[in-house]
Amino acid sequence: MPTVTAAPDADLIAQAVGRLTARTRYPVAFGGMLRDDGVHVTAVSGARTHNLDALVVQPGRGLGGRAVIETRPRLTLDYRTAKGITHDYDRMVLGEGIATLFAVPVLVEGAPRAVLYCGSWGQAPADRVAAGPAFAIADEVATELRIRDEVDRRLARIPHSDRTTVSAATQEELREAYAQLRQISASVKDPALRMRLAEVEHRLAALSVDDAPIELDIALSRREIDVLACAALGSTNAQIGSALGLKEATVKSYLSAAMAKLDASTRLSAVARARRAGILP
Known part of the structure; x- marks a missing residue:
């Protein structure tokens, strides 16, 4: 050693x-x-x-x-x-x-x-x-x-004010940063850095959660969250696959699994439910 x-x-x-x-x-x-x-x-x-x-x-x-x-x-x-x-x-x-x-x-x-x-x-x-x-x-x-x-560059751009003061424009930027950090995290080999990224992602998600978030008795996998984060930006399955290095059929499978876990009939309702639960910003 x-x-x-x-x-x-x-x-x-x-x-x-x-x-x-x-x-x-x-x-x-x-x-x-x-x-x-x-x-x-x-x-x-x-x-x-x-x-x-x-x-x-x-x-x-x-x-x-x-x-x-x-x-x-x-x-x-x-x-x-x-x-x-x-x-x-x-x-x-x-x-x-x-x-x-x-x-x-x-x-x-x-x-x-x-x-x-x-x-x-x-x-x-x-x-x-x-x-x-x-x-x-x-x-x-x-x-x-x-x-x-x-990561440091994006951390510096995270607002430190109370989440109720975050503007709509800032919130959209946070959501884009979150999706991009998920993409970065997927390629990281260093366990310490992966943990740090997870902490940053949690901070981003917490900035937008309601005062009384819903509680879900389910757990999404990392890849299910990855594809949901991209879907939240309006990306197509093909675009999500390109960003995450996945086949389009695989993206569809992850989205379907996430929608089932979130009891949502569409990807948009799945994103909305994930946001209310504090899973996504």
Whole structure:
């Protein structure tokens, strides 16, 4: 299990570092998010010592710092004698006994947001077979960060006033944001982020619920709520399927199941009943 210290997005980095040692040929992995003063290492996996714990790498310094500045992966097969980098972090890296070190920046919209490192105590292969999994994991982290950015952007737009003051226009925007968040959530792999999305969705739904919401002795599945949220915006079955990556027949099946559970004869009445129950905003 990776060694983890508290930091923003530390859970995401810890999961990525764990995957690096599981899916690459490198026995040591570590990584961290980029902040104002550098890359803060918050997760280490496979290390024999604690020399890498809480390492902070400044942009332009060391192998990872070069990867940040150049926004591309950097590799050295012999860290001790590498001439293309500064050696500010020799005590930490060489203290761990690392010879080969591979640094991969995590890029979001072309900008570095984190750095993932793979290392070995002896010289390791540097071919695409060895590097490919590291690239894939960096892309996975970048995808999660893009989703988090979108969630934060939408969170900032949620009104904090009492629900009775929410205008009709704002309410329609909330409903659109809710449907889009459901679509985003369907593609999220990070359990912590999925939980955060669920909390946001609950907040959005609660903004529109009546003072005396109806109580339903049923539970809609996640996909049934997904298709209802899209249907609430007036989307056709084909449009819902395109948005959620489902076949049109599958969308129809989910809608039928939701309508039956809600005791509704049409999708519009199902949406209305779901809103009164606080399931949809």
